[in-house]
Amino acid sequence: MGIKWDEFFITGDPLILGSQIAILLTMIGAVAGITYLKKWKYLWTEWLTTVDHKKIGIMYIISAVLMFFRGGMDGLLMKAQTSRPEMEFLNSQHYNEIFTTHGVIMILFMAMPFLIGLMNVVIPLQIGARDVAFPQLNALSFWLFFSGAMLFNISFVIGGSPDAGWTSYFPLAGKEFSPGIGNNYYAVALQIAGIGTLMTGINFIVTILKMRTKGMTLMKMPMFTWTTFVTSILIVAAFPIFTVALALMTFDRLYGTHFFTVSGGGMDMLWANLFWLWGHPEVYIVALPAFGIFSEVIATFSRKSLFGYKSMVFSILGIALLSMVVWVHHFYTMGSGPAVNSFFSITTMAIAIPTGVKMFNWLFTMRKGRIKITSAMLWALAFVPCFVIGGVTGVMLAMGAADYQYHNTLFLVAHFHYVLIPGVVFAVFAGLYYWWPKMFGFMLNEKLGKWHFWLFVIGFNVTFMPMFFLGLNGAVRRAYTYSAESGFAPLFMLSAIGSIVLAAGFAVFCYNIYWSIRYADRNISSDPWDARTLEWSTASPVQFYNFAKLPEVKSLDPFWHMKKKNEGLTLHDSEIEEIHMPSNSWLPIYMGVIFGIAGFFLVFEWHIAAAVAGIGIFAGLIIRSFDYNEGFHVSKEEIHRIENAWRKTEGEVHDHVS
Amino acid sequence: MSAKVDTSLPLEYQTEQDRMNILGFWVFLGAEIVLFATLFGVYGVLYERFAGGPTHKDIFVIKDVMIQTVLLLTSSFTMGIAIFEMRRHNLKGLITWLVITLALGAGFLFMEINEFIHYAHEGATMQTSAFLSSLFVLLGTHGAHVTLGIGWATMVIIQLLKRGLTPTTARKTFIIGLYWHFLDVVWIFIFTFVYLKGLVA
Amino acid sequence: MEHHQSKSFPISHVIGFVVSLVLTFAAAGIALKTNLSFKVIMWIIGSLAVIQAGMQLFMFMHLREGEHGKTNLINMIYAVFMVIVIVVGSIWVLTSGHASH
């Protein structure tokens, strides 16, 4: 096969060498540690083969936090490089790889899994179900995502990172201009992860349509469930486009076809078109669940039901529909003519309308409330002003003619960090602080939480606010350096300082997790926030079957009303029935691994090896087809024992702090 | 999940899990439609970019295409009959019609492979031009789906033979039926917007 | 759904099959044997394809059957919306402006 071993590992760069050693040491350490603690069996049976939505959710979140770390490191390196003019810290090639992996990792391997993780943990609980519709498929989704993420991440030590931007525009990303295999990693790893995401979408659509507990009509669903539902629809509508685009990219790069190439009649603009047909909905795929999280958090901590529930639902639907018809705003400057640009300017600006409705509904949810400023709520509060800045600058970009001056400048970079970070990162932080007790049975430290919050929010504004002004002064994105005469230096420096504060905030967050695992009080109530939705009506951490008796719903905010009227909170022995649960399975992780191997060979263009691994994929599918495992039943005694452990007296839901 | 069985419904709809699987498959078909739509869009953009290579009229052979079409249409019909027999709890009829369906599908595949070989002989490969890249990938994706469908249906037939008609096997059969009809629907559009469009005078 | 269990002859399938053959050959005839303009032909055979696809969906795939008839219908309508956005949108965007003169 002519394997070039001398090119296999990336060598010669001290930063990368350091990472290689660090990775190796971490791996050895992890293996040794698990062996020493004799945890292999536990790991295998409790986590790696699990089909429990809560554990899958937690695995998503852990991966996402790790990816945030990696992506954040990339961000810091970029900030260091541009902190001074003519800086010689990273060379241009290295910078290009870093912003590419930063963008891909942050959006696809941090934001997506973080939100999908929270969805996994929360949605079945919120709708009063025992699991998702297809638990095994859910595990498969996770392992495919994980496999794709790992494949993408090894690129910087083995074979070389992709370096054509997270948008990977052709012709640059084609073989003529990027002959290295870095961009194969992009095409293959995102494909694997994308398939997983697509299946998550299908799974959640069916779960939400079919598994809602008795009485929960669509218009009684919690807002996070609504946004998850609509996001899932967007995933199913948009991800196949990306699947095709990536496949065509793979064909162009590996098999010499001419979809996007310069020669043979290929059309570079077609890639941009397909990428954004997926890419724009993608940014709302990450934004919508985040909006759902804020809705839950704001309602809970204002002690009021969501203002304008119906208009909230309609604006979500409106955003989703509009988001499918705005993609051209990412390439107004491609010259498709004023008619096209006008059309897409209008559709894009129209998204401000439903988003504004949501904004004001949130504000008016708080009005007349009693706003309890916890860490979770702080994130939701900071979201409002920060996202408005991101949103209105989005509207400025949406004006086609004006975009001719902003496009591909740091103004754009500032815009999307101002929507992505408040819109997604703040939301996952809010969600994490909010649902942490539900996941683990103890709370994150509130004091550290506030440090985390202030450092991160201030750092964020200091980092990205200057970029608006740099952009308006002509500083372009993706440039690894700039001249001293440009006059950009002070603002770049300010921005770099901001990113250090930002990183300090993130470090406090990590420390908070560590601290809370070690010291936090384990003896907390199952409903510590005095919350409103069903997930709080069961134990913390949630027992594996979620609900001993599936709750019945009569109104919005069902748990709130159950508490108010004191009904449905008790559990009589006579109500306990056997519960049927799905069994663990090794197939999902097997499929993840085999996909990863096949993908790896494909990246290196070792087609025969890839084909052999491909047979393994089919073997897995066949085994699945013949698998008739019916799951198992939980006995009444076991349920009785588990329920007694957390319900102190019959029917009592623990009192809440506050 | 195995608990409630509603025997007033056709076998494949009797349990909640089966109903969820069927709904899930419909959603998956929605995704498949988007996938093929993207390929059609790509073809629609690139279909006249011959780069000096062969054009539609140089390579399409209408007679073969008509045979392929009739084969696939008939197989969709026989698949319908198979499901019809399933609903009558006629296992033997079901399997017979399934096998006929697969034979027709295999015939279609055989024709398609021959067609590709013929194209290659005319100097029309996937590397020749954008038009041919998009043509091969569109047809190839459909063909790969048919191949997968044949393999999958074979698995289902084996399970039917082993286990007889149960709600689970019935559901699996029903789903492969949906899949097969769907491939036929895609072909109708390939027939119209690739072959006929390319050959219009 | 009941109608299937009782019947012994799959009449709707046979009708569907015949109709699909007729539509197919009609489309081929119009495309290959008439001298209508390209546009007109494409509109006609395009419509025939849509009719035939709809027929398959309702007659063979039992789109409206079961408790999810409505959901399935919405699903398909949404899919058609996506098809239009992707196909028409892409072609429009990539063939106007500088690409069209």
Add this chain to the structure above:
Amino acid sequence: MKKMLLSLTALLPMLILSGCNMVVFEPQGPVARSITELINWSLIWMLLVVVVVFGLFGYIVWKYREKPENKDYEPPEEHGSTLLEIIWTGIPILIVIALTIPTVKTLYALEEAPKGYEEKEPITIHVTSADWKWIFSYPEEGIETVNYVNIPEDTPVLFKMTSASTMQSFWVPALGGQKYTMPKMETELYLVADNPGSYEGQNTNFNGRGYADMKFEVLAQTQEDFDQWVEDVKDTAPKLTEKEYVGLLKPTHLGRLTYSNTHLEWVNHADPDSKAYTNPELYRGHGYQGKTFEEDDNYKNEKPNVIEGHGEDKGHDDNEENHGGDHHGH
């Protein structure tokens, strides 16, 4: 929250100080000016939105925050208000309309020679971007420059732009907005400079290692100076040969170059059938190398593959038949 707002306000003066000479707000020609006007218009409305939301936000959060005094206050059940919801749907609709109208007008206007200059005969300059340099051809004058372009003041310049390699974007912020340059196709952009002066132009669309330094100078001159410069170039500059030109297209940085003929004589990269001068080997160098395809210019189809006499009798410039990789007939 307070702290955050405070830190924001502390930032502001600094930003404004450095902001008062932002190039986008100092247009040097009618094209850029029309965009700046649009931007200023949008800024007014955006500021309004920001003020309203921030105001409401501050007021509500301050007034209804939990304090020791209101521990027992139980908020009312409240599900919405149709009137309010209509208001905050309606007003944004009006704002969007207010933004749409000038946007669409400007979009159409930017495709034509700017207002007030319709009479003046525009000069045409072909722009060819390559990795990582800008090549300017003056077909009327018969001269060519690399990495700088001289234009007469007060004269509309029609840039006809294409690329010899990747997708790039031509941007001279002081004079107007940007547009992409792409291989085998042509985009057009009008710019006018009010006064003599030097303006920086650059690529904004990332295209690999040399991207950050892909800049050029636009020098606007008086008509006399410009004519003089053209004469000088014609008299003194060397002639460009195809061989030399192929060298120019390699992925390199070049300083300024000047020639007394143009490469359009043998190739116009905007032509859909033009030769692609790609150099895959020169882009190697980072990471594990995959296989590259020999036929970087699709050698297989050098002669149109003619089967059954198709298209043979018709000439190459017949528009109907000559679709070879084209753009639906440029």
